[in-house]
Amino acid sequence: MTDKEFDVVIFGATSFVGQILCRYLADEGSEPDLKWAIAGRSQFKLRELKTSLGKSVQAVPIFVADSFDEVALNNLCARTSLVITTVGPYALYGETLLRVCAQSGTDYCDLTGEPQWIKRMIALYEDDAKASGARIVNCCGFDSVPSDIGVKFLQQEALKKFGTMCDKVRLRVKAIRGGPSGGTVASGINTITQAGKDSALRRELRDLYSLCPPGHRNMVRQDEIRVMYDNEFKSWVAPFIMATINTRVVLRSNALMNPSYAEQFRYDEGFLTGDGSKGQKRAKQLELLLKILIGLLSIPPLRFFLTRFVFPKPGDGPSLDEQISGFYDFRFLGRTQHGDEIKVKVTGNQDPGYGSTAKMLAQAGVSLARDVDKQKVPGGFWTPATVFGDDYINRLTTNAGLSFEVLSTIRG
Ligand SMILES: NC(=O)c1ccc[n+]([C@@H]2O[C@H](COP(=O)([O-])OP(=O)(O)OC[C@H]3O[C@@H](n4cnc5c(N)ncnc54)[C@H](OP(=O)(O)O)[C@@H]3O)[C@@H](O)[C@H]2O)c1
Known part of the structure; x- marks a missing residue:
């Protein structure tokens, strides 16, 4: 469990896949006592999404942050243990958030399928993630x-x-x-x-x-x-x-x-x-x-x-x-x-790409926040197979189809 205000923030909650993910978390994939919030660049769209998700999420807070706004992303990371992001193409919009997570010790899961971007991020920020304790996990959807x-x-x-x-x-x-x-x-x-x-x-x-x-x-x-x-x-x-x-x-x-x-x-x-x-x-x-x-x-x-x-x-x-x-x-x-x-x-x-991906990504974030011990799995760039254990497989079979x-x- 975490001493931060939120366990998970969904950045890009208003994306096509982000909306499915939020609906899933609000409904069938709900995790007991999960403290979560939604984030994105448009307050208007985030409010609309929240309204459409119904009563159960009315207490879920909203963060407004552009993917290039380092100050806003630092504020977001100061309040959460983990960020799930669907803001892509990651090679265009993903670097600032990944850097802020790696430097602030905030765990991170995404949906990128862009190997050239992952390679560059590892080269630039792996040392930061190791020093801060941030576990960075790319490719948490149908890829891969x-x-x-x-x-x-x-x-x-x-x-x-x-x-x-x-x-x-x-x-x-x-x-x-x-x-x-x-x-x-x-x-x-x-x-x-x-x-x-x-x-x-x-x-x-x-x-x-x-x-x-x-x-x-x-x-x-x-x-x-x-x-x-x-x-x-x-x-x-x-x-x-x-x-x-x-x-x-x-x-x-x-x-x-x-x-x-x-x-x-x-x-x-x-x-x-x-x-x-x-x-x-x-x-x-x-x-x-x-x-x-x-x-x-x-x-x-x-x-x-x-x-x-x-x-x-x-x-x-x-x-x-x-x-x-x-x-x-x-x-x-x-x-x-x-x-x-x-x-x-x-x-x-x-x-595969949306209904199933949204559930795999949500469960990846929840499993990283809840099941993966920081002492056993320290900061760095991990793959799904190297960071997650049987708990994740159980979550996928029980809650993600x-x-x-x-x-x-x-x-x-
Ligand atoms: N690995 C997989 O299996 C898999 C499966 C599906 C998708 N994906 C990847 O996941 C990503 C999302 O896909 P999608 O179809 O859901 O995309 P999408 O609907 O086009 O959504 C993109 C999101 O990025 C946000 N955004 C764009 N520029 C931004 C900025 N400057 N600051 C903050 N937010 C910004 C958009 O905000 P607004 O809502 O305000 O416009 C939107 O929420 C893509 O990179 C896609 O390749 C991967």
Whole structure:
């Protein structure tokens, strides 16, 4: 528990995902005795949100702060133990808050999926976070909780069953339904725009180990997922768009863990498209679609046109029906170096990017505030898998619609 006035402040409460998160905290995800407040740049919008959330949150205070206003953010951090932020693109709006948290010892959770920004923040503020005791946890949404916590769950089960962890894990997306929001589109476009101007950044974005700490010892060449037949899953596979952030986070987790999953640990993610010629055709179509999209977004006038007239705008996103009918089903296959095999399934109800992400992020903040002992987990930049323990998995399964299940184990 905390001696500060608030356990958690939700910064960006009025964003598309922030509103879902606040509704969730006010309602089904409510945590007993949680002292929380909402924050954002517009008092008017925050008041409107509070009214729409109903009677149970009328005592929840409002903070007005712009993401570039260091004084206001310092005042906010002086009054809370932890900030959850949804103000993105983080590479555009996130640095001041992260710096203030790192320097003031305020715990922090976000939803960024921008590896280049995380890398820069670690380089700039890791020493501050270690000195102040602030635990900084990026990627607490669909990127990269199901992947990172899914691998951790698989490794814990492998250890129980085989006495050793897997040195190779593959994630395959079996099924998924959901759509993007304006904020996510804006983050993707910002990364593509930055990369278009900067060849060093393009190289960095291709580096699967870009988030591993200097001196990490995992040197194994990782498999690159292109359209291919996956014998182990008996299906064609296409690239999975979120692998660009998830693989970096999982490899960072392996590098930070003590002991690591494996010194030479292999991890990849792909999208299952089915067996036979239909599966092959679908995999090729998906890959082509991805290439066309990235190609179009790399051309400034087309990017402008798509942003202006086609993609959702900041503040927009999937409808309530789309959120409720969304879901995802991830399959993991792990192998130890002795040939043992474990299969795991991780699912989430509701659409991955919003309904499910809001709950994962809320529970990440609550778990960091309530379950993660400062003496055992000191200040620094952590990943979901390295900071959270079984309490978080319990919260996800009990309160956030996720499931973690071992499907089979075979001794080698
Ligand atoms: N990792 C994941 O799985 C995942 C999933 C979903 C979203 N995301 C990320 O989460 C972020 C939010 O997404 P979204 O769709 O909810 O975005 P959104 O609806 O566009 O909201 C962006 C928020 O940022 C606020 N904002 C912008 N400039 C600000 C400033 N100068 N000071 C203070 N606040 C400012 C906006 O305030 P107003 O409300 O006042 O306009 C709004 O609340 C994005 O970065 C997105 O990429 C990640």
